[in-house]
Amino acid sequence: MDNEARKLREYEQRLRDAGVRITRPRRAILQILSQGADHPDAMELFRRALAIDPTISLSTVYRTMKLLEDKGEIQRHAFAGGPARFEQAAGEHHDHLIDIDTGDVIEFHSERIEQLQDEIAHKLGYDIVHHRFELYGRKRKKK
Amino acid sequence: MDNEARKLREYEQRLRDAGVRITRPRRAILQILSQGADHPDAMELFRRALAIDPTISLSTVYRTMKLLEDKGEIQRHAFAGGPARFEQAAGEHHDHLIDIDTGDVIEFHSERIEQLQDEIAHKLGYDIVHHRFELYGRKRKKK
DNA sequence: ATGCAAATGCAAATCGTTTGCAACTGGAAA
DNA sequence: TTTCCAGTTGCAAACGATTTGCATTTGCAT
Numbered sequence: 001m002d003n004e005a006r007k008l009r010e011y012e013q014r015l016r017d018a019g020v021r022i023t024r025p026r027r028a029i030l031q032i033l034s035q036g037a038d039h040p041d042a043m044e045l046f047r048r049a050l051a052i053d054p055t056i057s058l059s060t061v062y063r064t065m066k067l068l069e070d071k072g073e074i075q076r077h078a079f080a081g082g083p084a085r086f087e088q089a090a091g092e093h094h095d096h097l098i099d100i101d102t103g104d105v106i107e108f109h110s111e112r113i114e115q116l117q118d119e120i121a122h123k124l125g126y127d128i129v130h131h132r133f134e135l136y137g138r139k140r141k142k143k
Numbered sequence: 144m145d146n147e148a149r150k151l152r153e154y155e156q157r158l159r160d161a162g163v164r165i166t167r168p169r170r171a172i173l174q175i176l177s178q179g180a181d182h183p184d185a186m187e188l189f190r191r192a193l194a195i196d197p198t199i200s201l202s203t204v205y206r207t208m209k210l211l212e213d214k215g216e217i218q219r220h221a222f223a224g225g226p227a228r229f230e231q232a233a234g235e236h237h238d239h240l241i242d243i244d245t246g247d248v249i250e251f252h253s254e255r256i257e258q259l260q261d262e263i264a265h266k267l268g269y270d271i272v273h274h275r276f277e278l279y280g281r282k283r284k285k286k
Numbered sequence: 287a288t289g290c291a292a293a294t295g296c297a298a299a300t301c302g303t304t305t306g307c308a309a310c311t312g313g314a315a316a
Numbered sequence: 317t318t319t320c321c322a323g324t325t326g327c328a329a330a331c332g333a334t335t336t337g338c339a340t341t342t343g344c345a346t
Contacts, residue, residue, distance in 0.1 A: 021343055021344075025293085057294070057295045059334085060293080062335070063293080066335095080275065100272055112259060113256065124251060125282060125283050126240060126242070126278070126281065127281055128278050129279050131278045134275040135264050136271070136274060139268060140269055164313075168325075185302080186302090202325085203326075226301085226303085227303085
């Protein structure tokens, strides 16, 4: 049950089917995405990718993330005051809580919030195209 | 009832009390803030300020916005994919719905959403320091 | 194997914003 | 009301994140 290798193969398959060439740098990035489920930024992806393919360039990381975003394979987030961070698109919709001390990202989902959003937008005469709901907080000290 | 002039005087008073020098460029910016209740970005503020004080510089606009933010007179927002936009801090807390076609900003407030946020953060073991809740939508066509 | 459009690395450009520095100016003190 | 100087300014250069032009490679369909 090599989950990581399976994920990688699935990425490649879906992209090939979409007419995307699987190049060396792209494979490196897909491999990284297959590994973890965290929220790295471009520079971090670049660092990890260098370990796999020492000739990859930062621009290719950016170009590849743009491509993967267009293909719906990843999501791009712009959390407050930092570079864009990416995550696999797989999985259901969720929002984020960002630990302002560590930068850690915690995912959560609330059906009631989704409902409320629609309600509010509707009341204002709008249809929601997308939203951004981010909580910035600090770990509660157990007193 | 010159509301605008009154607002300006109040801004100046509060800032003086906080030990802030009221300079020519700052007065120009305060005057602009006193006028409207929209959400201009730095460049737009710069343009409007030039009409009042033709010698003002863009860096001073940025420096002044930072100062006003620190003093709690304005709030800074970074809506998706654009420059920072500012608004007067006066008034109660609210969130934003951004018209993705026009860039218009509509303010709204939902007590239930505020509650839910606290609930969620608490459940995750966090205290909320601030949050970002933005809806991006498009005016509903009456069919 | 071959050919070529697509993808790459590199460096330079871009955008929004911040900063170093020398000149200038509020406004408190005299 | 003048003096004084720390705070403020304009300018240009620096900045961080991201994008782009271009000459050179490289997938991969043939």
